[in-house]
Amino acid sequence: MADVLVSAGYRRIGTPLQIAGLTFDVAGAFTGVDHSADLVIIGDMADGERKVLLQVDGIARALDVMRSHRPLTTIVVGPRPVGKALEALAQVGRVLAVEEAANPADLRDQLAILLPLELPASLSLDRDLGTGESLALPDDPLARELFEASKFGEDSVRARFHAAISQIFDPGDPDDGETV
Structure with missing residues (x-):
């Protein structure tokens, strides 16, 4: 003991x-x-x-x-x-x-x-983003942008994600003559 x-x-x-x-x-x-x-x-x-x-x-x-x-x-x-x-x-x-x-x-x-908690090793290497040489991303510009933003941390990903959602709901150019 x-x-x-x-x-x-x-x-x-x-x-x-x-x-x-x-x-x-x-x-x-x-x-x-x-x-x-x-x-x-x-x-x-x-x-x-x-x-x-x-x-x-x-x-x-x-x-x-x-x-x-x-x-x-x-x-x-x-x-x-x-x-x-x-x-x-x-x-x-x-x-x-x-x-x-x-x-x-x-x-x-x-x-x-x-005793301190001992976490098991990853069950699947293809799901562990920290291993391997490359990551197979879907052919989607937003997925690539989010992945690139992940290199700069969680806040960067969150900001890019919120910007993408905002674009969906407000796709117009603010200078296109519409008034709010």
């Missing part, structure tokens, strides 16, 4: 964890660096449900005393807390119950909410 979090950009904090002069004996602790400001605590329920609850509650209170803006996330390993235990954990932060993962992909799925 630690490897997945570290590879996703979290920084491991040494244990025992120290916050506001208090020491907390947790199974693991991580902080988000770029994409996340979370303080992630690993709570091993094999150490005892009560111990995990007290540690997480103490950490939440210490963060409050320090006026920290870091969201607290507790990853519960081992038997899943239920009832009042789960409610107590959920009152002070986000709770992720992680079951025994058979492979790294399963673990990544269970921790997905903490």
Whole structure:
């Protein structure tokens, strides 16, 4: 689990964890660096449900005393807390119950909410305008103009498109003698 979090950009904090002069004996602790400001605590329920609850509650209170803006996330390993235990954990932060993962992909799925989004590769190269040498455009002057305008950004395309629509509704020359 630690490897997945570290590879996703979290920084491991040494244990025992120290916050506001208090020491907390947790199974693991991580902080988000770029994409996340979370303080992630690993709570091993094999150490005892009560111990995990007290540690997480103490950490939440210490963060409050320090006026920290870091969201607290507790990853519960081992038997899943239920009832009042789960409610107590959920009152002070986000709770992720992680079951025994058979492979790294399963673990990544269970921790997905903490991990940065990974976009899939383009499904079709002929639809990805950023690849390839050329683009097959329809034989239409407006299509060519819009494509050329795209080299100068979204605003340029929008301006050219609006000009084309305006031409449709007002094709006349303003100097043709008509009065409005």
